[in-house]
Structure formats: C-alpha cells, structure tokens
Amino acid sequence: MSRELQQGANIPLPEIPEITLGIGWEPEKPGGQDADPSAFLLGADQRVGGDEDFVFYNNPRSACGSVQMARASGSDRQHCRIRLGSVPPRVDRIALCLTLFGNCSLAQARSLHIRVLDGQGGELAVFRPPTAQMREAALILGEVYRRNNQWKFRAVGQGFAGGLGPLARNFGVAVEDEPAEATPPPPPPPAPSRAAPSSSTASAAATATGVMSLAKAPATGALPTGSRPVQSRVAGLSYELLYQGAYALARVDLPAGRMLRAQSDAMVAMSPTVEVAGKMEGGLMGGLGRLVSGESLFLQTLTAKHGAGSVYFAPASPGDIAAVELDGDGLIIQKDGFLASTEEVHVNTQIQNLAQGIFSGEGFFILKAEGRGLVFLESYGAIHRLELGPGEQKIVDNGHLVAWSRSMDYRLESANIGIVAALTSGEAIVCRFQGPGTIYIQTRQGKQFGVWLSQFLPTGK
C-alpha cells in the first residue's frame, strides 16, 4: 500500500487525526557533521507566523503543539509528528527540511528518505530525494499542505544553499548572526559563494530581542572555545583568548626562556616548564602599593625556564580579556585593568597629575606600559573600544576606563552636576580625551556592582 513518490509528486492524506513523517539518512554524521531535521509552519505568504513556528533541535515542539520532533530508531532517525486537527488555520503548509552543519554537502549523505506514516506506523508513502549531485547543505524534503480542506503531502527534494541559518531566514525566522567559528580550525577555505555556516551552530531560545540563536552545544564536555590561536606580530609568540564574554580565559604559549608578567592572582594553569616568581615591578611600587589601600600591585613573573610551555590566566572578576599589540605608542592602564604583558613591555606605576587638586584621599594611580610586545587587559563587563579621530573629544566616566593610547591628550575633570553617572557611582571624576587615539572602556563598573550587591547581602556580620 506504500507508494514510492517521485520528485514533485503529491498524495492526499487520509482523514486521520495524526501523521508521522519519518526522516532517515546514513551515515549518522554525513561528512562528520550533525544532520538536523527541522519543520517550518508557513502561512500563505510562505513565511512563519513567528519564531515559535520553527521546529528544530532546540525547539522540538511548535507553540501550538501540533508539530513535534523526536528521535526515532530503526531506519528513521527522527520522527516529526503532526496532529493535523490542531494545526492553526493560519498555517497553510509545513515544510520538512534536513540541514548539515559546516562546509559539507548533502552528497555525503546516503539513503536519505522521508516516509509518511499513519497513526499506527503504517507507511503510506516514501520519497528518496536524489542527493548524489547535491552541493548544498540544506534540503527541503517535502511539505504537508492544505488544499480545499484536504491535507496532502508533496515530495519536494529541493536543495538550499547555506545551511539552516539562511534557510530559516528565508522562511522569515529572525536568526542571530552566526557565532564565531568553533574550536577546530576550519577545513580549507570555504567556497566564496557560499555563506559558510558555523560548525558550532544553534538554540531556539528566543532572546529578549526576539532574535533566534542557532548556536548548538555539545551533548557532553566543554563548550567550543569560540577562539583560535593568534600569532602575535610584535611579541613573536602565539596566544589565544578563550570563551570571550563573561568568563574569558587567556593562554600564552611561551617559547623557551620567554617570560610573562601577570597580575598576582592571574595564573590558572601552566606547564611544569614554567616557573613562577612573585615580584614587585619597579622600585617604587612597594611604597605605592601601600598607599593604594587594599590594591595589590604585585605581579607574578611566569618564565619558561625549563623549556617552552603554556600559561593559562584569567582575571579575578567576571569579565572579558583584550589583547593589545604594543608597537611604538604606549598604553596607559587603570590599575585594575592590567592582566598581563610579555617581558619586553615595561610596566611602571604613576600617580596621575592632579592639577586641579580636586582629589583628596587615595588619588588616581595608573600603569604605563611601553615597548614592543603584548599587553592583556582585563575588565569587569565587556571591553569596548572607542577610536577617536584627530581633534575628536570624548568624556569617559573614570570607573569605566580600562586603558588608552599614551600619546592621547586627556584631562581629569571633576564631573559637574549635569553628569548623572557621577551621582550614581559616587565618583565625581571623568576623563576628557582628545583624539587621535584609542580608548578601551568596560561596560560595567566594579564599585557600582559593589553598591548594588550590598543591598542584597544579609546584614549582621
């Protein structure tokens, strides 16, 4: 009773409350990539009514409950169950698709099929789209559609360039931009004509902005680092910034004999060839350290004494890490903004020129980094870079400053009442910068966080 459908053919579906579409392929990971079925509930305009009409690995069920995707066993790898009676009237058709991640094509999949099953699992029809010549990574397998109050199934078998993201966009789903390429270095450069989907891709969780993310997490183990090693031009070594965002982690690969200076708390893990020594930088610092109440300006040195080795390091606070290649112009860094630097970089502390005498108390200490090498900045919050053109001015709240070009003109100012930030943070200091130059700011401020948090800490002790 089962019918083998040719491309373009359709069959009417019997009057039953529920059908199942069985989708199968071999091998499980064609070309080493995940294969994922998806379903789109489309209106007469060929677009979804909302992101919840996009059913895929992270949104296995449509909001109306009529379409549900689940794992299957046997020759079908996935089942898409459709309760025909509860499909909302606005839905005209349901497109069933299969997509691969990464730079591969469906030609690498064999035995591809979509079967139409009745409620008891009896096969009504099967369609085996020819994929041998396919260059695309996405395929519209078939569609279940209404025609004159009658549900029908059509064998489509149409390839779609670009993978799940572009396919979803095509159907009107708001998809977040592809995240950065995942851990393993990508295979040879992708064909320029194809928008290469990230190999890490996918999650249906609609974010606050209503944009859907396609990022996909592995079932077990750590997340992709979202990074790749970078060869530093100025420092002559490689480094990597892993998991950038709230909990960034940095790694520097030290050639034998090379040295890294880091904030005293920074070391996370290292090769046994590396030796750690505590050290205060500059003769002046001991004294200064005492002035800055509670501030540790101690640095560790991490030296690859017994051969090449790697050092992983991270800030104490939640936040990001930025790497700056110093070459010529130096960098001025807020005392909390310094995470590490390679040895050729000279780091000194200074008290800011408090010309206006507006400050009482602890003053404003900064670090000066000069020379040719790498500097790693840390932030509480994300790090944002502001580029100023010649003559351009920018006023920055002192608590949000991380670092800036040494050559840049700037003035510390007492914030006047008009500046609300000063009121809220209790800081009355802003910096007025004049370009050209680069400023690194952080999107959150530690002191404000402290004030915010303290309201919620239980009192007593």
Add this chain to the structure above:
Amino acid sequence: MAAPSSDLQTLGDLTFRVLYRGAFALLEVHLRAGQSVKAQSDAMVAMDATVDVEGKMEGGLLGGIGRMFSGESFFFQTLRASRGPGVAHLAPAQPGDLLPIELDGMTTYVLQKDGFLAASEGVELSTTAQNLTRGLFSGEGFFVLKARGKGMLFAESYGAIHELDVPAGEEMIVDNGHLVAWPESMHYKLEKASSGWISSFTSGEGLVCRFRGPGKVYIQSRNPAAFGAWVRPLLPNRRSGSS
C-alpha cells in the same frame, strides 16, 4: 552572545539536555516512570507533579564525613518520577556553566566537593579526603567527591569550563581553585604553591595540583575565592575590615 543549548538526547540511560550553556546553564532531565536522578540539595528549579523529592545521603559514610566538612552540606536529594514520567529542571547556585560527563563504567571521575550538580541512577558517589602525604595541611583539608559507574554526571563551575588535554607523559600544574573534575586514573600530586605564588595571599589558597597525562582535566576560568577577594573591597559598608 548566544547561549547555546544541546539536543535532547539519551546518554548513559538518561534523557537530558543542557540549556543556556555559558554563564547561566540549566539542566533539563526527562525521567521515565520510576526513574530517578540524584541532585545537590538546592538544585531543583522546577519539576512536573509526577516527580517526588526525597532527601537522602549517599553512602553510610557520608553522615560522618559530612560533619567534618565545616559548613559543607553533603546531602543529596533524589528526584524520582514515582507517579509517571516527568521533566525536572536543575541549576547550580552560582553563575557558571555545567559539564555533562558520560561515565562508561570504567572511568571514575573526581570532582571538587562543590562541583557536583546531579547524576543519573547508575552513578555511585562517595567522598574521600585526598592523600595529604606531606601533612601540609591543617584545618579542613582537601575533600573531593568520586563518581563511578555507568550513567551521566553533571559537574558545575564558576566561570567557563575548559578541557585541558594533557598528553601522555606531559604535566600540567593547575591552581586548586580552578579545578572542576578529572579522571581518577590520572596521576596527580597536590602541592603547596611555591613562595613565589602571591596568589596564596589574595585568594587564600596555597594549593596547586600537578597532573600527569594522558588525560583531560576540566578547569574553570574563574576562582570563587579570588572573586570573593575582588568583590569584598567593592562593598561599601564592609570597606574598613581588611580581613
């Protein structure tokens, strides 16, 4: 930044997925009727009405040891789908990621004592005090949790979780405050950090672990004690007290 989730799938006899991997991960388990999952006592976020929570301590030994951990609660809950299949959501207290590990029956994993979130029925848990051969430590010592058996284990972290792959014969030194989990088969030594490690002042930890490969050590990109040291001076009304 995207918060990627994993596919719903069955591994180690547990159907689960981890949602929002990264800073605020959430574990979703789909229990068959009668199936249960062990979880850290505060972990339950939401569950179906078919699921019952039972308080339980794992292993007869634990009651005693539990007392030795000052302030450490080593109680588990068991969430059992006693009245039909059900879904439960579990989460750690701190911001951070979750690490799903599939135990194959051969490898035993060691977890930091704060690192346990949940495990499936086939996973057996026990606590042990680490081998403190050199008598370096006074005070509470270094207790860890061991997980063996067949099933799924979920570790939790503060910060991002990184897999440190240590090749055969090579070594890696890891700050104790950054450890999440490692296979028991991996040779390692607890060491007191050398005097050069100023880290011990600020974070209060003077311990590092030296691991010998082959093996994969899971580390976290942030140290809770260092976070504490960072945040303390930022709190306005506690500023005066230095320690």
